Amino acid sequence: MNAPTVAEFDTLDTLALDFERRATNKTLTVGVIGLGYVGLPLAQAFCRQDIRVIGFDVSEFKIKELSEGRSYIKHIKDEAVKVMIDTDRFEATTDFDRLDEPDALLICVPTPLDKHRDPDLDYVIKSTEAISKKLRRGQIVVLESTTYPGTSEEVMKPILEGASGLVAGLDFAIAYSPEREDPGNPQFETSTIPKVVGANTSAETRMAVTIYQQIVPQVVPVRDLRTAEAVKLTENIYRAVNIGLVNELKTVYGAMGIDVWEVIQAASTKPFGFHAFYPGPGLGGHCIPIDPFYLSWKAREFGLSTRFIELAGEVNNAMPGSVVNTVAEELSTRLEKSLKGARVLLCGLAYKKNVDDMRESPSLLLLEQLEARGAVVDYYDPHIPVVPYDHDHPEYEGRKSVNWTPESLSQFDVALIATDHDKVDYGLLLNSVPFVVDTRNATAMLQNEHEDRIVKA
Ligand SMILES: NC(=O)c1ccc[n+]([C@@H]2O[C@H](COP(=O)([O-])OP(=O)(O)OC[C@H]3O[C@@H](n4cnc5c(N)ncnc54)[C@H](O)[C@@H]3O)[C@@H](O)[C@H]2O)c1
Structure with missing residues (x-):
């Protein structure tokens, strides 16, 4: 009889x-696999607790920067x-042969949509394949990237088991733990946000x-992998749908002469x-415009449609066009100018305030339209002095933010506020341009003084 293997x-x-x-x-x-907006803060959180971290990334540039102490x-x-x-x-490395060294492997790679707006799991699959070649008993593999329910079990598990000959739940663990990072929000960081984890067996859950x-x-365990995957999508769908709702209310109330911002502020005093x-001006960022469609895609496999998601997408996608129409109408009414040939200052390229991230930013759609x-x-953006390469909009690379001086600002016919960065002197803007179209209520504090120069859109 064979001696029992360690696995048995x-x-x-x-x-x-x-x-x-x-x-x-x-x-x-x-x-930590993938040292981007999610992976790097995660690695930092473990280091702060005196835990050794090996960071893996395919980008030679990122690994060099980190290894030389630059962020x-x-x-x-x-x-x-x-x-x-x-x-x-x-330690940061591109050497994926070292994937057997860590005890826990946390995957934080991108999960975008492909050109048909279907889930693109290419990055997840590639990193899982790399892990599978070095997988050893006792390791736990955790996916943190946002994805549809079933990814860990249907896509990752077969890859991990296939190449290694090991069995999930017996030899190694698989878990899912969604990332809830909110870049630019000073109130929360990785180490202060509760973490949801899901795995299919009690031993795997304990390890996660x-x-x-x-x-x-606080760690919040849920019943299984799929439930944890669904938690993340639910959080982001909730945001996308509610933003779609207030965007629709903005249009309706705007037509009635009601200020939606004042309505929301007053409604917020309800304590429950x-x-x-x-x-x-639209929906931006790496997550909210994309993640809901991961569920829509998976729902089709069950013959189901996700009508709220589609409707919110429709309303939110219509916003940039509606804002551009407002700019054109106001130019015509106020200055008797056509949009064609008018000089427009776009204030804010980042998708949200106080960050330098312009991925999926509605500002890019505004610029294009x-x-x-x-x-x-x-454009002017204190956080983006020069436009970096963006694979969806390579044509904007190298453009420079204008100077924030009265001379420079006074050349424009209109300023369109697309991002409400705190670091901007809106008073100077209102004193320098004929009028401002404000999509973020960034000029609220200046409204009394400059009411006739502010258009909310
Ligand atoms: N950015 C956020 O605020 C946020 C919040 C919550 C969830 N998420 C989700 O987290 C995931 C990661 O997002 P991100 O914003 O950190 O992306 P990112 O693009 O900033 O970082 C991803 C990193 O993965 C690296 N990478 C790509 N392929 C790799 C591979 N095969 N092996 C190793 N590294 C690889 C890239 O070089 C990059 O450094 C996505 O699923 C995203 O939806 C992001």
């Missing part, structure tokens, strides 16, 4: 016990990366809870049953 001898329960013991002793090593993410300072490196808690307990005050969402209608457009 140690159950995952035993391995989970060892995992818990090593977490207590701070001798676990964490691997490429605005809200993470160079000093913070230097501390991680100097204390030997953090153990790892995140090291960095957050109302949560404020705010309108804008204004220029398509013949306007001469410049």
Whole structure:
């Protein structure tokens, strides 16, 4: 008879016990795969707790920057990366042969939509394949990227088991834990946001809870992988649908001469049953415009449609066009000018206030539509002095933010506020341009003084 292999001898329960013991002793090593907006702060959170982290990324540039103590993410300072490196808690590498070193592998790679607006799991699949080649017993693999229910079980599990010959739930663990990062929000950071985790067996759940307990005050385990995947989509669908609702209310109330911002502010005084969402020039960012369609795609497999998601998408997608129409109408009424040839200053390229991230930013659609209608457009964004390469809009790369001086501002016929960054002197803007179209209520405090120059759109 063959001697029992280690796989037959140690159950995952035993391995989970060892995992818990090593977490207590701070001798676990964490691997973070994908060191972007989500992965880098996550790596930092573990390092702060004195836990060793190996960061993996395919970008040679990012690995070089981090290894030399520099951050490429605005809200993470160079000093913070230097501390991680100097204390030997953090190492960044492109060497995926080292994926067997960490005990926990946390995947934070992009999950975009493809050109048909279907889920693009290419990055998840590639990183899972890399892990599968080095997977060893006792490791836990956790996906943090946003995705549809079923991804961990139907896509990742077969890849991990296939190449390694190991069995999930017996030899190694799979879990899902959605990332809830809110870049630019000073009230919350990775280590203060409760973490939801889902896995299919109790041993896998214990391992997942153990790892995140090291960095957050509250871990919320749910029944299984699919439930955890659905939690993340639910959070983002809730936002997308409610933003769609206030965007629709903005249009309706606007036609009635009612200020939707004042309505929302007053409704927010109700201490229960109302949560404020705010309108804008469209829906932006890496998550809210994209994630809901992951569920729509999966729902089709069950013969179901997601009507709220589609409707919210329709309303939110109509916003940039409606804002551009307002700019054109106001130019005509106020200055007897056509949009064609008018000089428009677009204030804010980032998708939301106080960040430098312009992925999926509605400002890019505004820019595109204004220029398509013949306007001469410049932009100002204190967080984006020069437009970086964007694969959806390579044509804007290298454009520069204008100077924020009365001389420079007075050349424009109209300013369109698309992002309400705090670091902007809106008083100077209102004193320098004939009028402002404000999609974010950024000029609220100046309304009494400049009412005739502010158009809310
Ligand atoms: N940015 C946010 O605010 C946020 C919030 C919640 C959830 N999410 C989700 O988190 C995930 C990651 O988002 P992000 O904003 O950090 O993306 P990002 O583009 O900033 O970072 C992803 C990183 O993964 C790297 N990468 C790509 N393929 C790789 C591979 N095969 N192996 C290793 N590294 C690879 C990229 O080089 C990049 O550094 C997405 O699913 C996103 O939807 C993001």
